[in-house]
Amino acid sequence: MVDGEPRPWLPSPAPAMDEITFKSDTVLSDVHLHTPNQRHLMVRLSGVGQPVFLSQFKLLWNQAPQTDSGAEGGNHRAHHAEATPPARSGCSSEGVSLQAGADATSQEGVAAQLDEDGDLDVVRRPRAASPSKPSGPPRDKVHPMILTQEEDDVLGDEARESGPYDVIKIEHTMATPLEDVGKQVWRGALFLADYILSQRDLFQGRTVLELGAGTGLASILAATVAQTVYCTDVGADLLAMCQRNIALNSHLTAAGGGVIKVKELDWLKDDLCTDPEVPFSWSEEDISDLYGHTTIVLAAEVFYDDDLTDALFKTLSRLAHRLKNASTAILSVEKRLNFTLRHLEVTCEAYDHFRSCLRRLEGLTGGRLRFAVEPVDVSFPQLLVYERIQQLELWKVFVEPVTEPIVSADTAS
Numbered sequence: 420m421v422d423g424e425p426r427p428w429l430p431s432p433a434p435a436m437d438e439i440t441f442k443s444d445t446v447l448s449d450v451h452l453h454t455p456n457q458r459h460l461m462v463r464l465s466g467v468g469q470p471v472f473l474s475q476f477k478l479l480w481n482q483a484p485q486t487d488s489g490a491e492g493g494n495h496r497a498h499h500a501e502a503t504p505p506a507r508s509g510c511s512s513e514g515v516s517l518q519a520g521a522d523a524t525s526q527e528g529v530a531a532q533l534d535e536d537g538d539l540d541v542v543r544r545p546r547a548a549s550p551s552k553p554s555g556p557p558r559d560k561v562h563p564m565i566l567t568q569e570e571d572d573v574l575g576d577e578a579r580e581s582g583p584y585d586v587i588k589i590e591h592t593m594a595t596p597l598e599d600v601g602k603q604v605w606r607g608a609l610f611l612a613d614y615i616l617s618q619r620d621l622f623q624g625r626t627v628l629e630l631g632a633g634t635g636l637a638s639i640l641a642a643t644v645a646q647t648v649y650c651t652d653v654g655a656d657l658l659a660m661c662q663r664n665i666a667l668n669s670h671l672t673a674a675g676g677g678v679i680k681v682k683e684l685d686w687l688k689d690d691l692c693t694d695p696e697v698p699f700s701w702s703e704e705d706i707s708d709l710y711g712h713t714t715i716v717l718a719a720e721v722f723y724d725d726d727l728t729d730a731l732f733k734t735l736s737r738l739a740h741r742l743k744n745a746s747t748a749i750l751s752v753e754k755r756l757n758f759t760l761r762h763l764e765v766t767c768e769a770y771d772h773f774r775s776c777l778r779r780l781e782g783l784t785g786g787r788l789r790f791a792v793e794p795v796d797v798s799f800p801q802l803l804v805y806e807r808i809q810q811l812e813l814w815k816v817f818v819e820p821v822t823e824p825i826v827s828a829d830t831a832s
Contacts, residue, residue: 447594448603450805462590466656469602472593475586476609476636477804478616587803588667590660591634600723601633601657607720608633609803610811611751612640617799619644626712628738630684630731631721635661639668641717642677649709651684658683658699680705686730689737710741719751722773732776739788739818748816749795755810777814791817 451474460473592602615622615637622644629638629650638650638661650661661681665672672679683692683699691701701709716735722728735748754770781792795813 444597445594446597446600446603448600448605450604450606450609451591451593465592465602466659469592469595469599471590471660473588473590474604475588476604478585478587479802479804480585584671587636587639587671589634589636589664590667597724599657601631601652601654602660604634604636605720605753606805606808606811607751607753608636609805610753610807610813611637611717611719611749613802613807614749614751614795614799614813615641615644616802622715625715626708627715627717628709628713629717629719630686630734631718632661633657633720635664635679635681637717637719638679639665639671642672642679643675645677645715647708647712648677648679649684649705649713650679650681653683653685655698684734686727686734711743713738713742714744714746716746716748717751718748720753722750722752723755723769725769725772728769728773728776732780735816736780736783739790742818745817745819748818750814750816752812752814753808753810754812777816780816787821789819789821791819793817 461470462473463471465471589604591604592599595602622641625645626647627638627641627645627649629641629648630652632638632650632652635650638648642648650665652658652661658681665679665681681699682701682705683697685692691706693703693706694700695702716738718731721731739746752770752773754767756765756767777792780790783790793815795815797811797813801807
């Protein structure tokens, strides 16, 4: 201020480094934080102005089945490393060589590592010994870049070397507000996809409904064996992203003849939208096929909010009463541990609420349907490259009609 007048041309003070600058509801999936990809390709802006990236997830079609120790507390990272294609094994070999070199250096004695002043003398590896072309950046580094190639070349040399049938390509966003988390890829979806690929006979020729499909990853892989997959969620922008991902991976579903239909299904509404003016609405033919043929219902990583979890279970119950056939719901969930100020301890509130909803559903009596719940053995093989952790779980809900006992006329009288 000069002579009592403000000086607006002076820059405002920069925020301190310890000052939080992001919104509290910003969410980033661990899949994107610790990505196995060498890069993220930014391909466009979404309809609401969010950067959209393209990632590839490697399919291990030809890997021999390997038992994942899952619930038994085994080392999931070790299993992941074994399932990784050989092209990536150079990193682990280098690690072994460096460790062996460190052991040899330590055997020379402490005196050899001190300079003339008694300070520790760090012996650095000669520059010439470093690989001229490292196999890839460290796992925790992400290198976003703007895509400039043609659509057929979006994944670069690595995808071409792997072949089109060895990767699934998914468009997604990165950090999003909580209401847009469906636009990211989550471990639970990859875990569910593992189960689908390892239990192909269960899905062969079936009609499948996925609730809260997000980017559509699980629906796409289900369509490699199923006859029809209804890929559902809410929001025109998210459903358009699903449609693009289906088009990107049409070669995966073409061989089996599976059909994927992207539709809007709002858990907070009792009826399906049939207005032809609304994008991704239902036709009467689709509704008839859905209720007449669906036998498997999928849901992955949709149990993070208690109100939405309640809405999902109400939707499951409502659908079960409308489906003409006995059905099985397969639910994928990650048990997330969080320290809360309210409890002053580590809790899993969203997971605990999910489990309570399962118990309530199983305890329903007096209706024409019976719900049976059981956990799925998670020792099925890992067929996608991602970080598979012990906190991932699958649950099955079996829905069957209650058979009324046959009462004879004599007994009735």
